Amino acid sequence: MxxxxxxxxxxxxxxxxxxxxxxxxxxxxxxxxxxxxxxxxxxxxxxxxxxxxxxxxxxxxxxxxxxxxxxxxxxxxxxxxxMQTFISGVLNSYGSLVQGIDIEFTDALDGRKKYCQAKLGPNTINKDDVETIHNHFRQAKNLGKTNNLPVQQHDLVVGILYGEPGQESSHYKSLRDKHDYSLYIGQDFWYRLTGDPSFYSELKKAxxxxxxxxxxxxxxxxxxxxxxxxxxxxxxxx
Structure with missing residues (x-):
């Protein structure tokens, strides 16, 4: 970027x-x-x-x-x-056409395309959301197979706009530990999105x-x- x-x-x-x-x-x-x-x-x-x-x-x-x-x-x-107006207004250039996926972007750290559910903070989903997110990711993965897209498990990620690793709730941990989805939290999410490790700090200042x-x-x-x-x-x- x-x-x-x-x-x-x-x-x-x-x-x-x-x-x-x-x-x-x-x-x-x-x-x-x-x-x-x-x-x-x-x-x-x-x-x-x-x-x-x-x-x-x-x-x-x-x-x-x-x-x-x-x-x-x-x-x-x-x-x-x-939250949805934030995604559409701020992250609109990364919007996904895949149902249930908020944004798509090329990860600045591993160079792979990520299919991302964007969430606000480390405590902003409930128990029912876990299964909903899992189903959206499963559909995205199946769509990738149908269209011959190389969607790997760790290309399906949850991007949490603010927070620090270790602050995530048990529901986020379930997505990571039970379903094997990656969590990009706070600075890590914005780093992977922009390629700039200081972007998160600049964002807070703005x-x-x-x-x-x-x-x-x-x-x-x-x-x-x-x-x-x-x-x-x-x-x-x-």
């Missing part, structure tokens, strides 16, 4: 975050100015607020409610739900650069201010 092609992927990632992830993140953050968006535990939330800031005020309570949602579950859910553009800290403070003024939050302080 040329340097120009690698830079094109980085720009696609930035564009995807600007056009898909950030707007969803902003929308989901702004709606949290309404306390009805939270399932409030009146015993635990004040404790968390005081633990977080060292004081119990409407503002500390608002932050205790907001931070886990905005910086945790909200963005994680949004990214996961838009995403962080886009996050700075969003000016999320200002928006978070504004939403916390609005939430802190609601009667529901004030009552938690007493």
């Amino acid at each position: 040329t340097e120009q092609e690698k830079q094109a992927i980085l720009e696609k990632v930035k564009t995807w975050f600007r056009e898909v992830i950030i707007p969803n993140h902003i929308k989901n953050t702004l709606k949290l100015a309404n306390p009805s968006e939270f399932d409030i535990n009146p015993f635990l939330v004040p404790y968390i607020a005081a633990f977080l800031t060292g004081e119990l005020t409407p503002q500390s309570v608002a932050k205790a409610l907001l931070y886990p949602r905005v910086l945790g579950s909200s963005i994680t859910t949004s990214f996961g739900q838009n 995403i962080a650069d886009v996050a700075v553009e969003a000016k999320g800290a200002d928006m978070l403070n504004e939403v916390a201010d609005i939430l802190a003024q609601t009667e529901v939050i004030k009552r938690l302080v007493g």
Whole structure:
């Protein structure tokens, strides 16, 4: 892969975050100015607020409610739900015509063509997904035989976009240990895709650069201010 092609992927990632992830993140953050968006535990939330800031005020309570949602579950859910748009928008040049296969690429390390199921992270499949992935790979292998394509077992791989070896769940381990499919995790996946061992680090930096553009800290403070003024939050302080 040329340097120009690698830079094109980085720009696609930035564009995807600007056009898909950030707007969803902003929308989901702004709606949290309404306390009805939270399932409030009146015993635990004040404790968390005081633990977080060292004081119990409407503002500390608002932050205790907001931070886990905005910086945790909200963005994680949004990214996961838009996984297919990531594949189509960022990795579209590697798209596969084989049913059940997300992308095809020439492995930069062994030079062989890989048929890849792309997954988000090391804990993002469940037990049922194991059999589904296995069936997709089996169909791809049979199609290769039918069309005289030299598809070997280790040409069928699961590409995990982030994480480190050893973090993979038992379901991923089952694909590897029981069904003998290769797992390309995090840096290894992007290295094999691009041929650049530092690409994974560049990718993370590119995403962080886009996050700075969003000016999320200002928006978070504004939403916390609005939430802190609601009667529901004030009552938690007493």
